[in-house]
Amino acid sequence: MAPLLLAGGLLLAGPPCLAEGEQAGVTVRTLVQSTRSWNGTPLPAYPSGQPDVTVLHITIPPGVALPMHQHPVINAGMLIRGQLLVTSAAGASLQLQAGQGLIEMVNQPHYGTNNGTEPAEIVVVYAGVKGQPITVPAPAAEPAR
Numbered sequence: 078m079a080p081l082l083l084a085g086g087l088l089l090a091g092p093p094c095l096a097e098g099e100q101a102g103v104t105v106r107t108l109v110q111s112t113r114s115w116n117g118t119p120l121p122a123y124p125s126g127q128p129d130v131t132v133l134h135i136t137i138p139p140g141v142a143l144p145m146h147q148h149p150v151i152n153a154g155m156l157i158r159g160q161l162l163v164t165s166a167a168g169a170s171l172q173l174q175a176g177q178g179l180i181e182m183v184n185q186p187h188y189g190t191n192n193g194t195e196p197a198e199i200v201v202v203y204a205g206v207k208g209q210p211i212t213v214p215a216p217a218a219e220p221a222r
Contacts (some may be wrong), residue, residue, distance in 0.1 A: 108155055108178030115179045116169045120151055126206035137161065137197045142190040145215040150205035153180045159197035162190045166215065173199075186215035 113119055137143065139159075145166060155178040163179065164170045166186035173179060181187075181201075191197040203211040 109153065109180055111180055113180070114182040114185075115163070115171050116165055116167075116182055116185070118182055118185065120180070121183055123151070123204070124206050124209070126208075129205045129207040129209070131203040131205065131211055133201050133203070135199050135201060137189065137191040137199075139191050139194050139196065143188045145186050145188045146212050147184055147186050147215050148181055148203070148212055149184055149209060150203050150211055151180075151183055152201055152203040152211065153178060154199045154201035156197065156199045159191060159195045160193035161197045161199060162192045164188055164190065 156173045156175050158175050161173045162170060163173065164187060165182060171179060205211050
């Protein structure tokens with residue numbers, strides 16, 4: 078094994094890399110890649126400011142529906158266990174099974190429901206800006222006139 082020197086003087090041993098930059102047995106699978114969220118809405122431009130990336134591991138018990146909320150930042154996730162139904166305030170829905178990824182809607186109210194029989198676990202990566210919240214309650218609907 079060839080040693081690898083990392084910042085800070087930490088020395089680790091690792092196998093040599095293959096000529097093409099991949100190690101034997103390594104596989105890469107794209108879960109989702111798009112310029113649009115799962116409901117087809119174009120993603121907004123990234124805001125200016127100091128980037129602040131957050132990674133959350135969220136567990137939702139069976140039968141539980143999250144409150145209606147929205148994200149002011151671009152985010153994407155992968156359901157690692159169970160199943161999850163994501164529903165927008167406009168009525169669009171997406172059923173996720175373990176192993177599937179999604180790009181969430183930005184600034185559009187939605188909620189998730191664990192409609193399975195085991196806990197749903199999702200890992201979500203939020204690409205935000207320092208000082209900006211990653212999730213906010215959905216605004217109250219305007220009363221009908």
